[in-house]
Amino acid sequence: MSDSLGKVAKLPTIRRLPVYLHLLRGLQGGGTERVSSTYIAEQLKLDAVQVRKDLSSTGIVGKPRVGFEVTGLIDAIESFLGWNNTTEAILIGVGNLGSALLGYAGFMRHNLSVVAAFDADPQKAGTEIAGKPVFPMEKLANLVHRLHIRICILTVPAQQAQGVVNLLLAAGITAIWNFTPVALHVPAGVIVQNEDLAGGLAVLSRRVRDAETAHPPRADESAEGGDDAHH
């Protein structure tokens, strides 16, 4: 029921925290010092009670009639997520998606630093992408060991996913951010976070399909009804 820092927060809450963080950083940049749950809820189209509950799970407390300190909130969320100190990670599979993630500035803002990339294609070894060196797979074990890397971003083709994971496990990786559609097989204690884009596309597709069957598309355009939900 209690946690080392803040209370227990469940998955949907944790997923919303970065959204709050983004809004709060914007407010901070604009010089705002305090913010109410009501305001946040309005901006994010959420329920004010839910906002308060989410925020309270990070351990922060607000003042009645005043709201929350923007800076304090940001700190609380960041420390709750472990985003206040940099974590190093590697990335495997420098294809389309892998290359994009290497260049994705968002990571640094969230204090995940990709220190090296790997690819099975010998052509890619020795090159740099977005300033990150790409190594051949043979160097994986050594480098992971030497730098004490724990986290790996996995962006290899589906066919190779499990094979690569076996190498990762042998090298000592304990957390995998899995962008492949494969259900990875790992021993207990190894964290796998699945981030298959197909899931989001499925939800979008279904909602589009529902909207269309509700009011079939005609030659002219239309834009009413339906609903805008969060994932």
Add this chain to the structure above:
Amino acid sequence: MSDSLGKVAKLPTIRRLPVYLHLLRGLQGGGTERVSSTYIAEQLKLDAVQVRKDLSSTGIVGKPRVGFEVTGLIDAIESFLGWNNTTEAILIGVGNLGSALLGYAGFMRHNLSVVAAFDADPQKAGTEIAGKPVFPMEKLANLVHRLHIRICILTVPAQQAQGVVNLLLAAGITAIWNFTPVALHVPAGVIVQNEDLAGGLAVLSRRVRDAETAHPPRADESAEGGDDAHH
């Protein structure tokens, strides 16, 4: 309670459907004709009852002692998601992530076809990325209108997100797959599917942090305890 095709399925179920689909396609490729919920659950580390419930929401029925027809299941899931006929979409913002998504073969497998990309940078206009033409923003309205495009993949920088969305709405777009961390403001009836990667990273970070506080990391490696959950 009932739907035009299949029963109502809630978000978590819909998110799992592509995972089933991936497994089923693999089985189909291997020549397997029938599969049981028990087997699927085992492979995907899910509960067999949940698998049956998920599948039943697509309208398919299985046979006791036999299981489900692999091909029938694939068809059912695809048609439930609207993935049996191609939908055309555009993409806006040809940065790192946008370029990657343009080249992401996964889309075609899911019958979402990106027919054109747009970018505010005039340098990029006229080029091609992954075989897709990149146009300047001025051509947006005309092209969307002419091709009756409804769906847009949004991969622009956060600062420009809402501005671009306003253009999209004016052009007649009714569904946005939003890869920015911005809470978009759209009128009722327009579908926004948020796909911020920060949410997944937050869950991963928190799980790593939890695992570390549970058994603090020492100089040597370790890999026990914890749990491997789906998002």
Add this chain to the structure above:
DNA sequence: TTATAATAAGTAAAAAATTATCGATATACA
């Protein structure tokens, strides 16, 4: 100093999602 209004926080209720239980059915095998 007191009244008022905005807001947080705690408690309770409702809804959604997951997991468990049980009966029915179809195949395999004696």
Add this chain to the structure above:
DNA sequence: TGTATATCGATAATTTTTTACTTATTATAA
């Protein structure tokens, strides 16, 4: 032909998540 067993489907129980409601606190202004 009859029996055993794997599997589905439906119902129920549990847990999680969201929403609603009530109480308490604090700044503001009369």
